[in-house]
Amino acid sequence: xxxxxxxxxxxxxxxxxxxxxxxxxxxxxxxxxxxxxxxxxxxxxxxxxxxxxxxxxxxxxxxxxxxxxxxxxxxxxxxxxxxxxxxxxxxxxxxxxxxxxxxxxxxxxxxxxxxxxxxxxxxxxxxxxxxxxxxxxxxxxxxxxxxxxxxxxxxxxxxxxxxxxxxxxxxxxxxxxxxxxxx
Amino acid sequence: xxxxxxxxxxxxxxxxxxxxxxxxxxxxxxxxxxxxxxxxxxxxxxxxxxxxxxxxxxxxxxxxxxxxxxxxxxxxxxxxxxxxxxxxxxxxxxxxxxxxxxxxxxxxxxxxxxxxxxxxxxxxxxxxxxxxxxxxxxxxxxxxxxxxxxxxxxxxxxxxxxxxxxxxxxxxxxxxxxxxxxxxxxxxxxxxxxxxxxxxxxxxxxxxxxxxxxxxxxxxxxxxxxxxxxxxxxxxxxxxxxxxxxxxxxxxxxxxxxxxxxxxxxx
Numbered sequence: 001x002x003x004x005x006x007x008x009x010x011x012x013x014x015x016x017x018x019x020x021x022x023x024x025x026x027x028x029x030x031x032x033x034x035x036x037x038x039x040x041x042x043x044x045x046x047x048x049x050x051x052x053x054x055x056x057x058x059x060x061x062x063x064x065x066x067x068x069x070x071x072x073x074x075x076x077x078x079x080x081x082x083x084x085x086x087x088x089x090x091x092x093x094x095x096x097x098x099x100x101x102x103x104x105x106x107x108x109x110x111x112x113x114x115x116x117x118x119x120x121x122x123x124x125x126x127x128x129x130x131x132x133x134x135x136x137x138x139x140x141x142x143x144x145x146x147x148x149x150x151x152x153x154x155x156x157x158x159x160x161x162x163x164x165x166x167x168x169x170x171x172x173x174x175x176x177x178x179x180x181x182x183x
Numbered sequence: 184x185x186x187x188x189x190x191x192x193x194x195x196x197x198x199x200x201x202x203x204x205x206x207x208x209x210x211x212x213x214x215x216x217x218x219x220x221x222x223x224x225x226x227x228x229x230x231x232x233x234x235x236x237x238x239x240x241x242x243x244x245x246x247x248x249x250x251x252x253x254x255x256x257x258x259x260x261x262x263x264x265x266x267x268x269x270x271x272x273x274x275x276x277x278x279x280x281x282x283x284x285x286x287x288x289x290x291x292x293x294x295x296x297x298x299x300x301x302x303x304x305x306x307x308x309x310x311x312x313x314x315x316x317x318x319x320x321x322x323x324x325x326x327x328x329x330x331x332x333x334x335x336x337x338x339x340x341x342x343x344x345x346x347x348x349x350x351x352x353x354x355x356x357x358x359x360x361x362x363x364x365x366x367x368x369x370x371x372x373x374x375x376x377x378x379x380x381x382x383x384x385x386x387x388x389x390x391x392x393x394x395x396x397x398x399x400x401x402x403x404x405x406x407x408x409x410x411x412x413x414x415x416x417x418x419x420x421x422x423x424x425x426x427x428x429x430x431x432x433x434x435x436x437x438x439x440x441x442x443x444x445x446x447x448x449x450x
Contacts, residue, residue: 018225020304021312027442028350031377032306054192058199066218068306069338069346069354072211073203080196082403084189117307126353132377136306172413 006052008158009044013060021067034143037064038108040126041079043151046095053083060158065084069121069157078115093121101149110137205393226300228253262328293449295319299442300344309352315447316343326448332413332436333357334400334445349439351382359384359414360402366401367391371414373433379440381418389427393420399433
C-alpha cells in the first residue's frame with residue numbers, strides 16, 4: 001500500500017501549503033509563519049521511498065511557490081536536498097524515538113528556509129532580510145520541531161486506520177504437534 | 184553512499200528545477216497561476232467557513248448592541264454626507280479654477296472593493312492575494328488602498344485573483360512626500376522583517392526638516408501612485424552617511440496585519 005502512503009503525504013502537503021497561506025495566526029503571535037513542508041519531508045524521508053520524497057519536493061515546492069512571491073521552483077531543490085540527505089542516512093537514525101524526530105524536524109525546518117534564501121540571493125533577488133530574520137528562523141525551527149513528531153503520529157494513525165494489514169500466520173502446525181501420552 | 188538511482192533522481196530534480204527557474208517570466212507566471220488555481224476549491228471552502236463563523240457571531244450579538252451600532256453608523260453617515268457635499272463644492276470650484284488657469288482637469292478616483300483571500304506563506308516577502316482578477320479589469324501596477332491609507336500595488340494578475348505587493352516589501356518602492364513647509368520627498372522602502380507596521384523613508388536630503396507626527400503622502404512621481412494618498416506618520420528621524428542623507432521611520436496608516444478588504448484604484 002505504498003501509493004496510499006504517498007497520496008497521504010501529498011494530500012497533507014497540499015493542505016499544509018494552503019493553511020500557511022490562508023491562516024496567519026502564528027505569524028501575528030510569533031512574527032513568522034511556520035512551514036510544514038520540512039516536517040513532512042522528514043517523515044517522507046524516514047518512512048517512505050525515494051519516489052515519495054521526490055514527489056513531495058516537486059509538488060510541495062511548486063505549490064508553495066505558486067502562492068508565494070518566490071520565483072517558481074525555488075523551494076523544490078532545498079526540500080529535495082533535505083529529504084535525500086535524511087533518506088540516505090535513515091538506517092542510522094532511530095526513527096521511532098521522539099527525540100530523534102524532534103531534532104530532525106528542528107534541523108530540517110532551519111535548513112529549508114536558509115537554503116531557499118541562499119538560492120534567492122544567488123538568483124539576484126532581494127528578499128526581506130535583517131536581524132529579525134534570525135528570530136524568524138528560530139520560530140520556524142521550533143515550529144518544525146514540534147510539528148515533526150505530530151506528523152509521525154498522524155500518519156501512523158492514518159495507516160493503522162485506513163491501510164489493511166494482512167493477518168500474520170501463526171507458527172502452530174497441527175502435523176508438528178507433539179502428542180503426549182497419559183504418562 | 185549515493186547509489187546510482189540516487190544520482191539519477193538528484194540529477195533529474197536539479198535539471199527540472201533549473202529548467203523551471205530559467206523559464207521566461209511570462210511562461211513562469213502562467214505556470215504559477217495554473218498551479219495556484221488548484222487551490223480554488225479550498226478558497227471557496229475557507230470563505231464559506233469564515234462566512235459561517237461570521238454568521239454565528241452575528242447571531243449572538245444582542246439586539247441592543249446592534250441598535251446602538253446602527254445609531255452611531257447613521258450619525259457617521261450623516262456627517263460624511265455633509266462632508267461629501269462640502270467636498271463636491273470644493274471639487275467643482277477646483278475644476279473651475281483649473282479651467283481658468285488652463286490646467287488639466289483631475290479625474291475622480293475609480294475604485295473597486297476586493298477581499299483578501301490569501302497571505303504570503305514565505306517570511307521574506309510581504310504580499311497578499313485578492314479576489315479580483317483580469318476579468319474585473321485589474322492589471323499590474325494598480326494602486327491598492329484602504330480608507331486609512333496606501334496598502335501597495337498589484338504585482339501580478341490572473342483571471343480571478345491578483346497578487347498585491349504590500350508596503351514594506353523590497354519590491355514595493357513608493358515616492359513619498361512629507362507634509363511640511365519644505366515638502367521633502369523621499370522613497371518608501373522596507374524597514375525590517377519583523378516591523379510590519381513601519382517602513383523606512385529614505386533618500387531624503389541631509390538638511391530635510393522632518394519632525395515626528397508629520398504626515399507622509401504619495402508624491403505622485405513615478406507614475407503608479409496618484410499624489411496625496413496617505414502613507415503614514417513620521418515616528419523618528421536619523422542622519423545617515425555622516426549627515427549626507429536623512430532617514431525616517433514611518434508608521435503606516437493602514438493596518439496591514441488586519442487587512443481583510445482593500446480598494447483597488449483605477450486611474
